[in-house]
Amino acid sequence: MAGGTASASAPWKTLLLKALDSNSHLKHSAFFQLATVGSNGRPANRTMVFRGFQENCDKIQINTDARSSKIEDIKYCSFGEICWYFTDSWEQFRISGRIDIINGSNLDPLKLQQRQKAWFASSPKSRLQYLGPIPGLPVITENPGAENQLDPSTGPVDAFCLLILDPEQVDYLNLKSNERLMFTSRPSANGCKVWIFQKVNP
């Protein structure tokens, strides 16, 4: 395995699904940290919730507020790196790739459909947060939005935004076995990605 091995499917995805399964008793196993670069050139980093893979592929879904500063970051630099540490199995996945922003003004009907699906997949309670005041601005009234209500059949509100991270490289580290694998992708002739991986020093 020290040499490269090519694969058409994403071989790290199998490891990630296994880690999610073995850590599923922990609520925070679905949480990871997403790093971006701001327009001031500095890094930013925050905890996000994994909202699953896009159907039949290795792209990672994240819900966010379209008014949060990470949107400006991603418009400035479309690359992000997820650091996902599994506290029970001691595994770390560093997943880097380009991020696509899908808000309500997107012109692609397929993407708008994905956004709508992500909206209805989130809990009614978490949908309410998108009706609250602009994140990061000074608090003006206490308990803002406490009176907000939303019909469960109502579609995505303006502030709801779906992010799709398309992985290009995955750096996997297992702190129990002290093994590290570097997965890198390249585009193939048919528009899909081909993954190779190599064992590297931890």
Next chain:
Amino acid sequence: MAGGTASASAPWKTLLLKALDSNSHLKHSAFFQLATVGSNGRPANRTMVFRGFQENCDKIQINTDARSSKIEDIKYCSFGEICWYFTDSWEQFRISGRIDIINGSNLDPLKLQQRQKAWFASSPKSRLQYLGPIPGLPVITENPGAENQLDPSTGPVDAFCLLILDPEQVDYLNLKSNERLMFTSRPSANGCKVWIFQKVNP
């Protein structure tokens, strides 16, 4: 509290020490994710271990391998952002600031002393990893460094590097109370920092 409140000591440090204490039964409570920017302009993100505050101040200590790629990142852009999520108390600290690299070639005797202190504060087992092969390069031999030994009185080896992050801004979020506080600093006349904080929308 919606207005600004000025303070000479770091008011977020009290919250952080409290979070460390209330999550101390979890080994991973000392782990956080550090984001940097690489020379390709893209973000990088990895899990690191909190090695304490510098004496009598709010600067954060991190040990790392001088041969790891994060050193190149920090030389390119000296800013980093820590994202520290406490899984039991549901608190998040986003700590951004400039990072100082202290390796064996540093010319400041005080900094070299800090590096030596950090070396001896780490476990003999963790010191051994700095004798291993270069992180991130392909594995050439299995179990490299398994035969390495290090006298406990030996000082820091070349690969041992101390990082010091000097916080400029701390974004605190409590997911149980749904409260968010933004702490910002500015230099004061005597060379110290003055912190102000404000309650912002989560």
